[in-house]
Amino acid sequence: MTLSIRAKLTAWYVGVLTVITLAFAGASWWLSTQSVMRATDASLQARVEGVRAFLQNPRTRLTVESLRDEFGEYAELTRGEALLEVIDESGVVLCRPSIPGWADLSAVESPVEAASEVRPHDRLLVDQPFRVASAQVVAHDRPYHVTVAAPMRPAYTALNRFHRLLLALLPLLIALAGVGGYWVSRRALAPVDRVTSAVQAITVQSLDRRLDLPRANDELRRLATTFNDVLERLEVAVADIVRFTADASHELRTPVSLIRTTTDLALRHERTPDEYRRALCEIRDHAEHMSELVSDLLALARADAGIEPYGASPVDVTETAAQAINEISDAAASRSLTISATVPDASVFVTGDQPSLKRLLLILLENAVKYSRPAGEVRLRVETGTGPEHGCVVVAVCDDGIGIDPNERSKLFERFFRGSRARQHAPDGTGLGLAIAQAIVQRYRGEMSITSPDRSDGTGCHVRVTLPFRS
Amino acid sequence: MRILLVEDDPRMSALLDRGFKEEGHVVDRTVSGAKALETIGAEEFDVVVLDVMLPELDGFGVVRQMRDRGNRTPVLMLTARDANADVIKGLNLGADDYLTKPFSFDVLLARVNALARRGPANQTVPLRVADLTLDVSRHSVTRAGVVITLTRTEFGLLEYLMRRAGRVVTRQALIAGVWGADRDVEDNTLDAFVKLLRQKVDSAGRPALIQTIRGVGYMIRSGR
Numbered sequence: 001m002t003l004s005i006r007a008k009l010t011a012w013y014v015g016v017l018t019v020i021t022l023a024f025a026g027a028s029w030w031l032s033t034q035s036v037m038r039a040t041d042a043s044l045q046a047r048v049e050g051v052r053a054f055l056q057n058p059r060t061r062l063t064v065e066s067l068r069d070e071f072g073e074y075a076e077l078t079r080g081e082a083l084l085e086v087i088d089e090s091g092v093v094l095c096r097p098s099i100p101g102w103a104d105l106s107a108v109e110s111p112v113e114a115a116s117e118v119r120p121h122d123r124l125l126v127d128q129p130f131r132v133a134s135a136q137v138v139a140h141d142r143p144y145h146v147t148v149a150a151p152m153r154p155a156y157t158a159l160n161r162f163h164r165l166l167l168a169l170l171p172l173l174i175a176l177a178g179v180g181g182y183w184v185s186r187r188a189l190a191p192v193d194r195v196t197s198a199v200q201a202i203t204v205q206s207l208d209r210r211l212d213l214p215r216a217n218d219e220l221r222r223l224a225t226t227f228n229d230v231l232e233r234l235e236v237a238v239a240d241i242v243r244f245t246a247d248a249s250h251e252l253r254t255p256v257s258l259i260r261t262t263t264d265l266a267l268r269h270e271r272t273p274d275e276y277r278r279a280l281c282e283i284r285d286h287a288e289h290m291s292e293l294v295s296d297l298l299a300l301a302r303a304d305a306g307i308e309p310y311g312a313s314p315v316d317v318t319e320t321a322a323q324a325i326n327e328i329s330d331a332a333a334s335r336s337l338t339i340s341a342t343v344p345d346a347s348v349f350v351t352g353d354q355p356s357l358k359r360l361l362l363i364l365l366e367n368a369v370k371y372s373r374p375a376g377e378v379r380l381r382v383e384t385g386t387g388p389e390h391g392c393v394v395v396a397v398c399d400d401g402i403g404i405d406p407n408e409r410s411k412l413f414e415r416f417f418r419g420s421r422a423r424q425h426a427p428d429g430t431g432l433g434l435a436i437a438q439a440i441v442q443r444y445r446g447e448m449s450i451t452s453p454d455r456s457d458g459t460g461c462h463v464r465v466t467l468p469f470r471s
Numbered sequence: 472m473r474i475l476l477v478e479d480d481p482r483m484s485a486l487l488d489r490g491f492k493e494e495g496h497v498v499d500r501t502v503s504g505a506k507a508l509e510t511i512g513a514e515e516f517d518v519v520v521l522d523v524m525l526p527e528l529d530g531f532g533v534v535r536q537m538r539d540r541g542n543r544t545p546v547l548m549l550t551a552r553d554a555n556a557d558v559i560k561g562l563n564l565g566a567d568d569y570l571t572k573p574f575s576f577d578v579l580l581a582r583v584n585a586l587a588r589r590g591p592a593n594q595t596v597p598l599r600v601a602d603l604t605l606d607v608s609r610h611s612v613t614r615a616g617v618v619i620t621l622t623r624t625e626f627g628l629l630e631y632l633m634r635r636a637g638r639v640v641t642r643q644a645l646i647a648g649v650w651g652a653d654r655d656v657e658d659n660t661l662d663a664f665v666k667l668l669r670q671k672v673d674s675a676g677r678p679a680l681i682q683t684i685r686g687v688g689y690m691i692r693s694g695r
Contacts, residue, residue, distance in 0.1 A: 250524075250551045257551075257573030258482055264576035265490045420526055427481050 005192075006185045013181030014174060021173050025166045032162055036155045037131075041120040044133040047148045048118050051086065055139035062140055064092055071095030083130075083149040089142055097149075101125035128153055191220045199227060207235040247416045248297050251430065255286040255293070262286070289428045296432040299359075300415065303439040311353020314470050317393050318343045320354055321382050324361035332369050332378065339365075342381040348393045349470040352444050360440040363433045364397040364463050370426055371461065372401035385466055392446070392466040403452045403459035412450055413438045441465055472517035472587045473497045477507040477533065478549070479525050487520070490576050491583075504528030508536055511544065517587040519546045520579075521566070523557065531564055538565035543591035547582055549574070563608035565596035598633040600680055601693035603672065605633050614677060624649065625668045632681065632691040641688040665689060 003011075054060060054070070061067075071086060071094055085102070086094040096102060102125065120133040129152040137144045191214055198211050210231060211224040266279040325341055332339050350357070361380075368378040378399045385392035402421045404412065411417045416431040423429075434450075441448045446467035452460045474491055478484040479502045491498045499516070501507045504525045511519065519537075523530035534546055548561045548569040558569050567589075568582050597606035602615040607630060612619045621629065627649040632640060640648075646656045665681065673679040682690050 246552065253551050253572050254480065254483075258480075258486065260573040261483070261486045261490070261576050265486060265493070268490075268576070269493065423479070423526075424481075 006182070006189050009185035009188075010178060010181040013184070014178045017177035017181070018174050021170060021177075025170055028166060029163055033159060036159060040131050040150050040152070040155065041133070044120050044131060044148050044150060045118050047082065047084065048133060048135045048137070048146055051084065051146045051148075052135075052137040052139075055137050055144055060139075062142065064088070064094065067094045083151075085145075085147040087145040089144070094144075099125065101128075122152070123149070129156060192223075195220070195224055195227065202231065204238060207231060207238055244300075244415060251293055251416055252290065255290040258286045259283050285428070289430075293430045293432070296430050296436060299436050300432060300439065303436070303443075311356070312351055313353060314349040315352050315354050315357050316347040316349055317357065317382055317395065317467070318347050320357050321361055321380060321395070324358055324365055325380060327362060328365045328369060331366070335369065335372065336375045337369055337372055338377045340377065340379050342379070342383070344382060344384065348382065348384065350393060350444060350467045351470045356440050356443070360437050360465070361395070361397075363437045364395075364465070367433060367463075368397050368399040368401065368461065370429070371403075371422060372399045376400050389466050392468050395465045395467070397463045398461070400460045403461050404450065406452075409450065441467070444468070473499070473515070474583065475507065475510060475516040475519045475544075476500045477502075477504070477519065477525065477530070478522045479503065480522075483522075487576075487579075490580070494580060504530070504533045507533050511537055511542055512540070516544050518583050519544055520583065521546055521548050523548055523550045523552075523561065531560060534561065534564045534566050538596050545586035545589065545591065547579075547586055563596070565592075567592065594634065598630070598636075600633055600636045600691055602677070603633075603680055605630055612672075614672060619671050621668070621671060624664055625671070628664060628668055629672065629691075632689060635691075637690070637692045639684050639687055639690045645688060 055062070060070075067086070067088075071084065075082070075084070075095065075097070083097040083099065083102075085096045088094060118133045118135045120131050123130050123132045130149045131152050132147065132149045134145065134147040137146050195211060198209075202209050210228045213224050213228075214221045262279050262282050266276060271279075321341065321343055325339055329339065365378065365380065372378060376399060378397070381394075381396045381398075383394050383396075385394045402425050404419050405421060408417075408419045412419070412434050415435045418429055418431040438448060444467045446465060448463065448465045451462050451464070474496050476484060476487055476491070476498055478487065478500070481502070484500050484502070488498050488500055499510060499514070501510055502525075505528050507519070507521070507525075508528070521530045521533055525533070528536075530548055530550075534548070537544070537546070545567045546565070548566045549572055550557050550561070550569055551572045561569055567586055570579055570582065597604050597609075599605075604613045605611075605626075610626065612621055612626065612629065628645065631645060631648045642658055642661055646654070646661055650656045665683075669679070669681050673681055678693075680691050680693065682692065684690055
């Protein structure tokens with residue numbers, strides 16, 4: 001169904017109102033008819049009772065002549081409208097209305113029945129509707145047959161007029177219900193339309209806009225509040241992406257402009273083969289740095305998007321640490337660094353996947369090697385946590401290198417941030433390593449802290465990572 | 472010529488140093504904004520090549536402080552972002568030119584040469600005469616630190632005079648420069664506007680800066 005809510009509401013409104021109106025009309029129809037009939041029947045009954053009272057009155061003389069006179073007088077008084085027939089036991093008509101067709105009625109009604117009850121019923125006399133009631137009245141041990149009737153034509157005419165009016169009003173009422181329903185639903189849904197058009201006007205460029213909150217604390221206010229919350233989160237997310245993109249493009253520009261300037265300079269004058277070779281080596285280094293940067297960016301982008309497959313298998317920290325030390329040993333040896341490792345004898349398992357755990361350990365070890373002074377020492381320790389770290393495996397990487405300026409410690413996990421010492425010491429870093437490490441630690445639901453515990457000038461660096469055991 | 476190179480990336484700094492030296496220039500190098508300001512204050516340079524992204528005090532801050540101290544050495548800014556906002560900000564703060572990284576070294580060299588040829592800017596940013604300051608980029612005027620509110624025409628008049636501070640500006644030149652040469656503006660109208668401008672600028676006991684040169688026009692200059 002592609003009907004709008006407004007159309008549906010209107011349809012429901014009209015439907016319900018139609019049913020109610022029809023029920024009301026039907027009830028009116030039936031009740032009006034009933035009440036006319038009941039009133040007529042009551043009056044017929046009353047007239048029968050009147051005749052009975054008259055006949056049973058001890059002072060009434062029950063001779064044929066006397067009764068004829070009395071009834072004749074009564075007919076005259078009521079100007080012939082009170083239709084009354086009285087017949088005695090021998091079939092003598094004491095009183096009979098002089099309207100066409102009554103004789104036929106008598107033929108049906110006359111046979112005297114024992115029923116003294118009055119049972120009104122409908123009869124047609126020469127196509128005119130009448131309500132007729134007959135009863136046997138016993139006076140002075142003599143039965144009389146009494147028949148009374150009331151012409152129904154005027155009552156039926158009035159009823160008909162009322163019923164026609166009902167029939168004519170029904171469609172009008174339903175049409176009015178439709179218009180009213182449409183108006184009400186429009187009024188009710190107008191704020192929704194306003195929210196819709198306000199939200200439609202919001203683009204990526206205008207995520208700072210917010211919807212006006214309706215004053216009433218109703219469903220629409222909740223809807224607008226919800227939209228605003230969503231916009232808030234979107235704005236933050238988009239701002240993050242924009243900043244990340246700007247930073248990334250800025251970082252990519254650095255090696256590109258180095259390559260560009262190196263080439264420009266090399267080509268400006270005739271150079272010796274050695275000079276060309278040196279320029280080419282520089283360009284290769286910059287290109288390597290760029291590809292490192294690109295793969296780091298890709299790793300972060302994947303972590304952000306959550307598409308990096310998250311392993312849920314047991315990973316041995318002890319073994320992974322040994323592999324990582326093995327991979328870093330060449331770089332450490334080239335700088336005359338010693339790497340010492342203290343690991344548990346047995347395996348220690350966390351839940352995750354080996355590539356990401358190894359990446360984490362390598363980032364920490366590479367940093368330690370990169371920022372150590374020549375002939376220094378890098379220490380890796382893997383142990384079982386105690387106290388507040390109970391239930392976790394603790395991985396610590398310590399060096400005696402350049403360390404971190406204490407003022408810059410809070411920014412270490414920011415993407416592209418590089419400490420002033422790091423930039424001086426090793427110009428070609430991406431500033432992404434610790435951000436990636438942090439993302440990995442968070443996936444393992446662990447924690448990472450960086451300190452330089454022993455010295456006030458912040459030299460030396462202790463990185464401590466706690467990862468929950470595999471349960 | 473003598474160039475001050477302010478660049479925190481040692482590799483870029485070394486490359487540019489080599490390139491400039493090969494062209495026979497003298498190059499001084501610094502890695503931070505604070506050191507750059509120190510050097511600029513102590514020695515004379517023909518051109519400053521200034522990277523925007525510097526630790527602590529960035530390139531914008533360096534230009535602003537240079538110009539605030541009245542140093543008019545031409546500055547070429549190197550920006551890593553080609554966002555218009557950065558370019559506009561740099562130029563408004565008093566930089567003379569900019570280049571976006573990565574750039575062609577030949578273009579950098581040509582621009583540095585052009586800046587050196589032009590010499591130190593003969594106007595400060597913002598414009599200053601005695602204690603009167605006019606900042607075109609912010610459309611603001613202050614005298615002795617007090618903000619003066621001017622109409623657009625008054626602002627135009629003052630800017631025209633201050634750009635020619637110490638020189639006589641004829642009535643015709645003022646009318647052509649403020650209203651446009653094709654506009655029919657009476658001398659009386661000009662005089663009325665200058666009178667209004669004077670009431671706002673040369674009031675409250677400050678020495679009069681706007682002077683009438685009888686029969687010729689107007690001039691703005693510091694009292695003595």
